[in-house]
Amino acid sequence: MPRFTLRQLEYLVAVGDTGGIARASERLNVSSPSISAAIAQLEAEFAIPLFVRQHAQGLSPTQGGRRVLDQARRVLKEADAMIDIAADVSGTARGPLAVGCLVTFAQLVLPRMRRGFEAAYPDVRIDQTELNQAEIFNALRRADIDLALTYDLDIPTDLQFIGLVRLRPFAVLSDAHDYAARDEIRPEDLAPLPMVLLDLPISTDYFLSLFDACKARPRIAERTRDMAVMRSLVGNGFGYSIANVRPHSDLSPDGRRLACVPIAEPVRALRMGLLTTQGAEKSRTVRAFIGFARDQVASGAFDAIGGEPLR
Known part of the structure; x- marks a missing residue:
């Protein structure tokens, strides 16, 4: 029976994505020694080196490490799906939620929303990422994020936009x-x-x-x-x-x-809202975040940034 944990796999994937222990530590808010120890334990368990250090380029996965990383990502994705199933059965939102936000307003909107949501749903852990619009589209399609707070700019037909407020x-x-x-x-x-x-x-x-x-x-x-x-x-x-x-x-x-x-009208206003993949609302946790965002609009939380609620 393999002796490793999902947490160790999460550390492994973070190192693979960022290319270094220190950057993975910053992403996960975990100490560098903890991540180094997890990688060493996984290498001992699998009996293969997972990374090699390249001068001035950080850590790069070995050939075997790339295969392990691909499988680790699949395992973590399946683990998240199991949490969604448990949340639906229990009727509560729980587990990780990866939220992207357009970089132009992330500092004004997302931290406050995140604090309020995590207070209302203490069993949910949000991982936030700031991206430009093109990066948001790619991250949703790769399932790197579950949903994103952004504008209705050039939304592809395979993604679903849920409008919240109008911004002149x-x-x-x-x-x-x-x-x-x-x-x-x-x-x-x-x-x-x-x-x-x-x-x-x-x-x-x-x-x-x-x-x-x-x-x-x-x-x-x-x-x-x-x-x-x-x-x-x-x-x-x-x-x-x-x-x-x-x-x-x-x-x-x-x-x-x-x-x-x-700016005097007629000019095109933008709608700020939530962008998801088709079918993302099957996840109870995603539905909870969408509902929370709508409640925030109704409470006037977006008024200070000039948002006019969409009817």
């Missing part, structure tokens, strides 16, 4: 900008000004499409993939930017005051 686009400006005191601003007024573009897959196309109706092209002066960097660039006068989620503070990370001015 707004211009992010330095508080000292001439347009900062306006009630709203038109895309044609923004087009000649220097723009700090939040440059992420799929999201970029949406921001640029807001200028299509006025047949203008924005003057992109800066590009960044980081929301915090974008806010600091705007606060220091390098240009305006566009976003859909309002931060809880009107200060940039380096202390500069910002203004958020709605």
Whole structure:
């Protein structure tokens, strides 16, 4: 009878995915010695080396290690399915839940939702991942995540979107900008000004499409993939930017005051919601998270970021 645990297999897969003990430790919030010991025990149990250390590249699986890793992933997936069965039989949500979130608003939404959900369902353990839109699609299809909080941007037909709130686009400006005191601003007024573009897959196309109706092209002066960097660039006068989620503070990370001015309609608003694979709601834990998210909308938890509940 093999003498290893699911926890050891989880450590093994984390090392295989991240390519190192330290990075696996950060992902799992487990000490590096614990992970090293688990790998050593598995190698002793299987009587084969699972990883080799490559200079400047961390740990790489051996040929046998790759086969063991593939099987370990299947075993862990089947174990999760058994937990889903038990949850359905017992009528309670329990077990792990892998939640992805669009990187542009993850820091504003997911930690609070996660804390509330885990308090309501103490038998569920959430593993969160921040991704761009294209990465979310791939992670769902590979079953790396169970569901994701994101926008309705270019949703593929094989995935299912559950809308929660509507978010109008707004211009992010330095508080000292001439347009900062306006009630709203038109895309044609923004087009000649220097723009700090939040440059992420799929999201970029949406921001640029807001200028299509006025047949203008924005003057992109800066590009960044980081929301915090974008806010600091705007606060220091390098240009305006566009976003859909309002931060809880009107200060940039380096202390500069910002203004958020709605972009005049007609422009396309985005819907924020939950994205899943078809049939994911068969899992009681996934259903519980969807229900919790809808309750959060009804309670006004999304009001602070500018969310208008979908009817």
